Amino acid sequence: MTLHVQHHISDELLLDYATGNLAEGWSIAVATHLALCPTCRDRLSFMEHTGGQLLEAAEEAETVATPADSWAAMKAKLSAASSKSYAAEPVAAPADIPVLPEPLRSYLGGDVEGLKWKALGRGAYHIPIKTGDSESQVRLLKIPAGKPVPEHSHGGRELTLVLKGAFTDGATVFKRGDIEEADETLTHQPVATPDEDCICLAVTDAPLKFKSLLVRLVQPVLGI
Known part of the structure; x- marks a missing residue:
């Protein structure tokens, strides 16, 4: 069997992950998505390879630029090249990966069968995930089949990665491996x-x- 990841990480988020500029919470989401998505693994490899080439070229030319300027230029080139090289098309990936792939599984101490969920009400459950990151909050959510999440907006960024089942957001369907990015x-x-x-x-x-x-x-009380 296969799964088809259709909603991928943005170039900006993937570039920040590739350069180590993401806090731990965001990195968990990106790394877990990468475990399920061969397209984004290829994109990451491409970015890392291209970034290395750009750095080597800059060193050979003895380019005089501030670190901020150099990074901005590199980020623009990588983003442009990445968007041209990879179309956001469904990609088949092995479906025998555990529901909770690494690195997420290590944070929770196992796969879903042994988890101790905390009730959120109306049949929904969650598990807060501890990290050393004070910038973000990370949690596993279980939403009952056919039920909605309470309507909400955001005070900042939200990443939602589907690990099992699916959800709809308007006319868009997000299935296993898909990631949704939301903001204010x-x-x-x-x-x-x-x-x-x-x-x-x-x-x-x-x-x-x-x-x-x-x-x-x-x-x-719920901490959400």
Whole structure:
């Protein structure tokens, strides 16, 4: 069997990961997506190779530039080259990877069968994941089949990586391996598809902004 990853990491996020400029929480999401997505692994390899060539060329030419200027120029060239070289098309990948691939599985101490979920209400569950990163909050979410997440917007960035099942966000479907990037401009209400519960990895850097007064009242207790 195969899975088909259709929604990939943005060039900007992947470039930051390649250069070690991502905090731990974001890096967990990117690395876990890479374990499921051969397209993005190829993109990462391409970026690293191209970045090495650009650095070598700059050293040979003894280019005089500040580190910030050099990085900005390199980032622009890599992003342009990457977007031209790889189309966002479905790519088959082995489907026998565990539900929680590495490195995520090590953070949780095993795969989904042995996890101890904490109730969020309305049949939803979560598991906060501890990191050494004070910039982001990381958690595993389990949303009941056919049920929506409370409508919300964002105080910052949110990454949602599907590990099992699927969810819809408007007309778009996100399945296993797909990653959704959201920011302050997006208000949405993802809904788990009716065939099975949806398990996702979610990373945020600010509390969500829920429309429901009831959810806002319990938000400090839930820590979301």
